[in-house]
Amino acid sequence: MAIHDLGSIVGAHRLFAGLDKEFLDLVTGCAMNARFAEGEYLFREGDPADQIFLIREGQVGLEISAPDKGRLTFMTAGPDEVIGLSWLVPPYRWTYDAHAHSDVRAIALDAACLRQKCEANPALGYDVMKRFMPVVVDRLHATRLQMLDVYGNRG
Structure with a gap:
């Protein structure tokens, strides 16, 4: 099995693909490997979105x-895919649960660390926001379609 450093793993994820090397190093400084067994919760509603x-x-x-x-x-x-958009908006609390349906391997980014680096480096912050906003928009669109499916077939 090939061993990859966190920077190459983060840089290969579609969210950060093509990120400037300097910015990638800053983001990777907030990263760590995470594993969750099937049935385990990554986080629970109401907990800090950290x-x-x-x-x-x-x-x-x-x-x-x-x-x-x-x-x-x-x-x-x-x-x-990315899980965790609540880190972007105060009060930084989860509004849903995330439950592992199978064994999960992920990279966990420390949200406070990333927010701090984005505040300190507005160019990084802007690039990170440009990368997260399409995810937010896609989720809103998917929710709208789901609502149409649930409520659209009423007589």
């Missing part, structure tokens, strides 16, 4: 609790 996860292997279900329906998975994320 990490961003770059999924490398496995499937993660994003879940909410619905009255009279229990736990509902509203999205499943897999390899090369």
Whole structure:
């Protein structure tokens, strides 16, 4: 098995592909490997949103609790996807649960570390925001389509 350094792994993820080497080094300074066993929670609703996860292997279900329906998975994320947008907006708390549907390997980025580096280097902050905004927009679009599917077929 080939051994890769964190910088090459972070740089290979679609979120940070093509990131300037100087910026990649700054982002990688906030990174660490993370593993979760099937059934384990990456985070729970209401907890501090203190990490961003770059999924490398496995499937993660994003879940909410619905009255009279229990736990509902509203999205499943897999390899090369990002989990964790709540780190961007105060009060930096998770608004859903993330549950490993299989064994998961990921890169965890320390959110406070990344926010601090983005504040200190506005060019980095702008580049990071440009990379995260399409993810936010895609999630909003997917939610809209899901809402149409759920509510659109009413007589």
